[in-house]
Amino acid sequence: MKMTIKSTLLASAVSLTMAASALAEPVKIGMITTLSTGAGYLGEDVRDGFLLAVSEEGGKLGGTEVEVLVEDDGRKPGNGKQIADKFLKKDKVEIMTGVIFSNITPVVVPLTIKAGAFYVSPNSAPSIFAGKGCMENYFVASWQNDSLHESAGVYANELGYKNAYILAPNYQAGKDSLAGFKRYFKGEIAGETYTKLGQTDYAAEIAKIRDANPEMVFHFLPGGMGINFLKQYSQAGLKDKFPLVVSTASMDERIMSAVKDAAVGVKSTAHWSVWLENDANKAFVDGFKKAYGRTPTVYASQGYDAAKLIASALKATGGKVSADQDGFRSALKKADFASVRGTFKLANNNHPMNDWLGQEVVKEADGTIVNKVVKVVAKNHKDAYADQCALK
Amino acid sequence: MLLLLEQILNGVQLGVFLFLIAAGLTLIFGIMGVINLAHGSLFMVGAYGAAFFTQLSGSFTIGLLGALVSAGLTGIAMELAIMRRLYERDHLDQVLATFGLILFTNELVTILFGRTPLFLDVPPILNGSIEIFPGVDYPVYRLAIIGVGILVALLLYLIITRTKAGMLIRAGSTNRDMVAVLGVDIGTMFTLLFGLGAVFAGLAGAMAGPLVSVEVGMGEQQLILAFVVTVIGGIGSVRGALVGALLVGVVDTLGRAFLADLLKLFMDSASADGIGAGLSSMSIYIMMAIILILRPNGLFPVAAQRH
Numbered sequence: 001m002k003m004t005i006k007s008t009l010l011a012s013a014v015s016l017t018m019a020a021s022a023l024a025e026p027v028k029i030g031m032i033t034t035l036s037t038g039a040g041y042l043g044e045d046v047r048d049g050f051l052l053a054v055s056e057e058g059g060k061l062g063g064t065e066v067e068v069l070v071e072d073d074g075r076k077p078g079n080g081k082q083i084a085d086k087f088l089k090k091d092k093v094e095i096m097t098g099v100i101f102s103n104i105t106p107v108v109v110p111l112t113i114k115a116g117a118f119y120v121s122p123n124s125a126p127s128i129f130a131g132k133g134c135m136e137n138y139f140v141a142s143w144q145n146d147s148l149h150e151s152a153g154v155y156a157n158e159l160g161y162k163n164a165y166i167l168a169p170n171y172q173a174g175k176d177s178l179a180g181f182k183r184y185f186k187g188e189i190a191g192e193t194y195t196k197l198g199q200t201d202y203a204a205e206i207a208k209i210r211d212a213n214p215e216m217v218f219h220f221l222p223g224g225m226g227i228n229f230l231k232q233y234s235q236a237g238l239k240d241k242f243p244l245v246v247s248t249a250s251m252d253e254r255i256m257s258a259v260k261d262a263a264v265g266v267k268s269t270a271h272w273s274v275w276l277e278n279d280a281n282k283a284f285v286d287g288f289k290k291a292y293g294r295t296p297t298v299y300a301s302q303g304y305d306a307a308k309l310i311a312s313a314l315k316a317t318g319g320k321v322s323a324d325q326d327g328f329r330s331a332l333k334k335a336d337f338a339s340v341r342g343t344f345k346l347a348n349n350n351h352p353m354n355d356w357l358g359q360e361v362v363k364e365a366d367g368t369i370v371n372k373v374v375k376v377v378a379k380n381h382k383d384a385y386a387d388q389c390a391l392k
Numbered sequence: 393m394l395l396l397l398e399q400i401l402n403g404v405q406l407g408v409f410l411f412l413i414a415a416g417l418t419l420i421f422g423i424m425g426v427i428n429l430a431h432g433s434l435f436m437v438g439a440y441g442a443a444f445f446t447q448l449s450g451s452f453t454i455g456l457l458g459a460l461v462s463a464g465l466t467g468i469a470m471e472l473a474i475m476r477r478l479y480e481r482d483h484l485d486q487v488l489a490t491f492g493l494i495l496f497t498n499e500l501v502t503i504l505f506g507r508t509p510l511f512l513d514v515p516p517i518l519n520g521s522i523e524i525f526p527g528v529d530y531p532v533y534r535l536a537i538i539g540v541g542i543l544v545a546l547l548l549y550l551i552i553t554r555t556k557a558g559m560l561i562r563a564g565s566t567n568r569d570m571v572a573v574l575g576v577d578i579g580t581m582f583t584l585l586f587g588l589g590a591v592f593a594g595l596a597g598a599m600a601g602p603l604v605s606v607e608v609g610m611g612e613q614q615l616i617l618a619f620v621v622t623v624i625g626g627i628g629s630v631r632g633a634l635v636g637a638l639l640v641g642v643v644d645t646l647g648r649a650f651l652a653d654l655l656k657l658f659m660d661s662a663s664a665d666g667i668g669a670g671l672s673s674m675s676i677y678i679m680m681a682i683i684l685i686l687r688p689n690g691l692f693p694v695a696a697q698r699h
Contacts, residue, residue, distance in 0.1 A: 038607045038609060038610065040502075040608060041507040194669035200613055227607075235514060236529070
């Protein structure tokens with residue numbers, strides 16, 4: 001009896017090793033994202049964009065079987081830490097991704113890097129990890145926080161505005177956003193206000209804007225906050241008096257559908273648009289609509305690109321991540337994939353250099369409201385921190 | 393000067409809006425002795441009801457009715473299924489159960505409507521703004537909220553002080569057993585009272601809908617403020633809720649409007665903006681702490697005996 005057990009064990013061990021070479025364990029990818037609160041649709045779209053790329057290959061990325069674990073952080077850093085600990089220690093995740101908000105990134109990313117895993121950001125990329133604090137295993141598939149808003153500053157210049165009122169929530173990404181806008185905007189700042197994260201009532205801020213009498217207003221209020229502000233701003237009759245020039249985070253497809261007419265006339269900058277004419281984007285937009293029955297937002301495009309970036313590196317290493325860290329890292333750096341935004345190139349600090357598009361929301365003759373691409377406002381835009389990063 | 397007046401009006405408007413939410417909360421909390429964290433969920437049900445029925449019918453009035461009915465029914469269902477098992481248990485159990493209700497309701501709404509915020513606009517009749525001071529246009533809809541808030545305050549006052557139902561409610565809160573012995577069906581009364589609280593939450597949600605994003609979890613943001621209001625005002629006191637709500641609204645608004653500018657008199661503008669924003673989000677909690685030190689039972693304490 002003993003013999004039989006032993007030989008069976010031996011036999012299965014042999015067959016396991018043989019199987020391992022042919023059919024490796026799936027690579028585990030941990031996604032910590034925001035699926036609840038007013039920003040729940042941001043994480044939902046990042047997740048769905050990412051999973052679309054996985055399902056296109058039938059559960060694989062770059063020919064390697066992957067297992068994607070998804071959890072909701074509820075926009076709370078404490079939850080982010082708990083989930084990251086679980087993913088890294090218990091589930092032995094090799095690649096992490098997903099964080100939406102820049103108050104959670106500074107918690108999750110260091111834990112990930114310390115555990116020897118890779119992090120590929122589909123959204124948040126705060127300044128602290130772009131300059132001196134850059135890391136070789138930390139990659140960004142979206143943008144550096146500031147550049148999102150730097151492009152809005154450039155657009156505002158091109159539109160000829162000489163004076164702007166600016167506001168953002170009082171947290172890391174909010175501060176990055178105002179710093180980014182001011183870095184490129186050449187006009188004067190008529191006033192600057194920090195609001196609460198998740199604020200619902202903006203009457204006080206709107207009265208201040210009217211009192212300051214600026215030529216235009218820039219704000220960074222993503223998700224539900226942007227909807228709250230836009231509804232109240234347009235009801236106060238200020239939308240046409242002091243036009244809005246914002247970044248895509250404050251004007252996406254879902255915000256448009258929730259405020260409808262109040263969005264018309266708002267100008268914004270983005271690195272991706274549903275209207276981009278490249279093949280990868282057409283396939284993505286069609287595939288997304290077919291799979292989920294809704295138009296993808298910019299967040300969905302970022303989730304999709306993050307997955308494609310990971311796929312390109314997995315393909316290069318044949319599915320090895322921890323086993324071939326150097327190979328995986330240099331493959332990520334090459335970013336050899338067809339991005340939905342057209343071209344995709346990483347700067348020395350592992351943040352992409354994007355082309356930024358100027359857009360305007362218009363109402364078509366048939367009543368539909370669309371965000372039209374008007375022009376390109378910046379090409380191959382490198383963020384302000386890359387030069388301080390020691391990476392090559 | 394005009395700006396100060398306008399900001400005070402903004403504060404009053406926010407206060408009245410908070411009163412709409414807190415009125416139902418203080419009724420349930422004070423009279424029935426139940427901590428209902430799910431009050432924010434009823435607020436959300438109201439907003440979703442308003443958005444859904446307005447889109448379906450094209451009329452905000454029907455949407456508003458739909459909101460009141462759906463919030464009221466949800467409240468009654470909650471009371472029958474869960475709340476009535478909690479009256480005799482301690483507050484920790486109530487917090488746990490109603491917290492569970494928040495999670496449950498949020499998930500259910502996500503399943504029914506998805507995560508995309510719904511569209512709900514100001515009804516055409518209340519659209520636009522009127523000049524209240526020279527050069528200052530104020531949105532008509534915000535004035536309408538003030539009007540509705542005053543109506544609700546009056547209505548509640550009349551119900552509680554002038555009707556037989558109000559008398560029973562007051563009696564039931566003071567000595568539940570005695571009222572039951574006198575032949576009043578206290579169970580049904582509490583179910584209806586909880587439903588009434590839910591209707592008020594639904595009304596607040598429907599009124600908020602055109603101003604804010606109709607989204608999952610929208611109630612929790614308001615719930616904390618509503619609790620601050622009830623605690624400042626004195627738990628169970630409708631008058632206290634009104635005064636507390638106005639205090640919170642005005643202090644919060646004026647803090648956001650002027651604190652950063654005030655600090656700029658003493659320090660450089662970058663740190664003034666940061667500290668001002670931080671302080672203004674703390675202002676109402678600091679006020680609550682001060683009021684509770686001076687009057688531990690709130691501004692208008694209700695003398696209720698519990699057993």
